Each structure stands twice: as structure tokens, then as C-alpha cells.
Amino acid sequence: MSDKEKLIIFDTTLRDGEQSPGASMTREEKVRIARALERLRVDVIEAGFPAASNGDFESVQAVARTVRESIVCGLARAREADIARAGEALRDAAAGRIHTFIATSPIHMKMKLQLEPDEVVEQAVRSVKQARQLTDDVEFSPEDAGRSEFDFLCRILEAVIDAGARTVNIPDTVGYNLPDQFGGLIRRLRENVPNADKAVWSVHCHNDLGVAVANSLSAVLNGARQVECTINGLGERAGNAALEELVMAVRTRQDVFPCKTDINAQEIVPTSRLVSNITGFAVQPNKAIVGANAFAHESGIHQDGVLKHRETYEIMRAEDVGWGANRMVLGKHSGRNAFRSRLQELGVAFDSEEQLNEAFVRFKDLADKKHEIFDEDLQALVSEATWSLENERVRLQSLRVCSETGERPEAELVLSVDGEERRAKAAGSGPVDAAFRAIDQILQSGTELLLYAVNNITSGTDSQGEVSVRVEKAGRVVNGQGSDTDIVIASAKAYLNALNKVMQGAERTHPQVDGV
Incomplete structure (x- = not known):
């Protein structure tokens, strides 16, 4: 494999992944994930959108100060203030990258930007040049490239490469493309942009039609040498291309791919679990690579074959991606x-x-x-x-539930609210419903419960249950997580975690309404 080209893995879990409703992370959580991505040997970590809010700026800055082995990237619209803010956030990075973007499809240029094509090219070039004054590593993305006119796409990409963009990224922003179509687009662009050899070609695929990984792999076979992806495929709408699937496809099918990655695959499952724990987005059991059933065999014929010779039904070893590593x-x-x-x-x-x-x-x-x-x-x-320690205005002091056959369950609890002890008692359709109703009696939060999900953290009957809830108030959606060996207590913790976030107020909005 020594003669193969390198495929750059660009992880955007901390930026695009965070745009999943309710998936916002604290600065400390972003740093923990960034450390895990560094152990995974991700090449580029897109840490956030510094111009979006003070919180996002501080998170990118903290990641830049922590990570030493990976490139830390900040996203910026093709605007002077955005790029300056990104440069400031990345000032202490061992290696920093500014990723700037502007829309290039006719509908976006006309309806959103209200700019003529010549003005879009000028703004893109000006922004890349400004970013190059702050770092040698600049990436440019034409937003909604999949619906952009081909000749205009060639024109703007040639111009930004001349201006100093070292990476040009082609996003399938709305997840509309299919593999042959998208791979063909990458090949045609590389053949028709005169200075195509002066930049790394990258792709960023969304999973609205379930083909983000397939589109990305098709692009790699047609010359892309960077893929933008997220852990567990996390991301807005249906998510992004899943890092674990891309990496293991390239690694497993070296007979097909002319490139290789530097990813430490044994860190895949631990990183997947960390992201799931922090965001509250559970991994489905049949998810490729990192799902609980990914290497399970129930069929007798399959079990017999695997016992005789693993390769009969397994194309990867579970240990190679980190299963069994968490002892x-x-x-x-x-x-x-x-x-x-x-x-x-x-x-x-x-x-x-x-x-x-x-x-x-x-x-x-x-x-x-x-x-x-x-x-x-x-x-x-x-x-x-x-x-x-940092954010909990309301804390669970005690909880007692009574649930028996033929009787309506009741919950009695004590909360500490800003240091003041408050008590409530309520009945519900089940012990969790009763506990939530008792909490609402005290807090009167006015939220709507959108999601309630339970998962086991480890195996065994003494495993902690991990509960995720999603609540909405006035258009703001937040997730809450809680864990305990008692699932009712875990549920109350999760609900209070979400309500504490709501009580903080809208200190942070989703950073990118119009992103790649």
C-alpha cells in the first residue's frame, strides 16, 4: 500500500454534526470529542463556525489550543467578518484551516444572496485571498454545487484555486445526487478546471436519499482525495456520510480503491460511543461497523461457518474497529x-x-x-x-415511585431549584410519566416532549440505562441525557438535563442555516 495516494479524512461532527436538532454540545464536550478524533488520527477536525456565536468561537478556540496532531478547521461564510473571526479562533492552533463557502446555484444566487454571478465570483476570490493572509491552508466550497451550472462551477473553482485555495470541496448540500452522477461530476470538474492539479478535491455528501457514503466513495474513485464525514453519520436532516463506513470500505476493498487512510480503526467504536453518549443520539443496532449487531450472527449456518473460518461470513474483524477494546x-x-x-x-x-x-x-x-x-x-x-457543576439550576434530590398491577403509578420527588428545596407528587400512565408530571408541577416549563428513548450503556442486568429526551419550547429544541441503574431515575435526570438547558435560554442558535 506504500505506493497508494492518501485519502484525507475531514471530520465535521463538531460542526455539521452539531446541526442535528438538539445535538448542541458544550465547549468541554467538543474538546473531549476532538481529543477522541485526534486519537482516531483524523486528518482535519472542523471544530465549528466561529462567527455564529461567542460560544462557537470559544469552542473552536479551545479545540485549536488542545489538538496538536490534527488540522483544526473553522467554517466561515465568504464575508470579511466571518473570516477574521475564524482566523482569530484558530490563532493558537498547531495547524489551522479556514473553510469558506458561498452559494453557486442559480436559485441560491438569485433568491438568497441576491447577487449576480460575477459578484459571487468576486466575493469568493476576495474571501479566499483574505483567508490566505491568516493561514496557508484554505478550503473553498461552492454551496449547492449539485444544482449549480457546470460552466459557472468550473469558472469559480478555477478562480479560487488561483486565489490560493488549497482544497476545493464539492458539497451535495441537499442530498439530491446519485453515485454515478456525483462521481461523474467530480471527474468532469477535474478534467475541465485548468488548474485542477493545484488543489485537493474534496466532497461533502448529505444522506437525504441514503446514499451519502456511496456518493462519497464514487467521488473517491473519480479522483477526490478528501472526504468530509461525521461519526455515526450525525448531521442535520438525514445526516452526513458516516466516517466509519467510508474508512472501512476503503480499507476493506483495497483491491478497488487507489488510496488509503491513516485512520486508527481500533478507535472507531470508542469514538462512536463517546459521540452517542454526549449528543444523546443512539446508534441503531444494525448500523454498519458500530451497531451492536454489526458482527452478530444468529443464523445457524452463519454461526457454523464463522466458527470454522471467520472469512466465510465476516469481511472485517470486530477487534479491528474497536469492539471488545472497552474492558x-x-x-x-x-x-x-x-x-x-x-x-x-x-x-x-x-x-x-x-x-x-x-x-x-x-x-x-x-x-x-x-x-x-x-x-x-x-x-x-x-x-x-x-x-x-456549570449549568445545573435544578437538581434531583430524591425520587420515589409506586407502580403495581391494576393501580395508577405515582411518583413523589424532591428537587433543588436554585438551592431551594421543592416537593411534588403526581400520578401518570406509568412511573416515568408520573415522574415527569411531578417535575412539571414544580417547574411549569411549558415544553413539549418530542422524543423519549432508552438504551443500555453496557450489557448485563446491572447495566446503567441511558435515557435521551428531546424537548421543544418556542422553536428551540434541546436534548437531555441521564444515566442510572434505575431507569426511572435515569429518565428524571434526562428530563431535568433538558429543562436546565431550556432555562439557560437561547444562548446559542444553530450556526448555519445556509451551509454546505
């Missing part, structure tokens, strides 16, 4: 130093002793309930501990 590491007799050391190995660093102490207290509480504590358990309790 039990700690128990109730483990001390603070062992706890801190294992979390450091997982890429978790605390900003203060207070955060460490909060997490350690939760670890000891969990160890009293659960004999074996796995890495996934540690990630979940760290998420809860760091969030609660």
Missing part, C-alpha cells in the same frame, strides 16, 4: 488516582479539582450499585458531572 477497568475499591489515570487514558481532562471530585463522588455512588464499571460508564458519569 472493565475499575470497581468500588478503586481510588482517586486510578480513576483519574483511566480517564486521562480516555482523553478526559478536568479543568479543576472540583470537577474531578464531582465525577469521583458519582463514580463511588455507581460502584455501590454496579460491580463492574466499564469505560462507557465512566464517559457517561463524566458528562453528567461536568454539566451539573
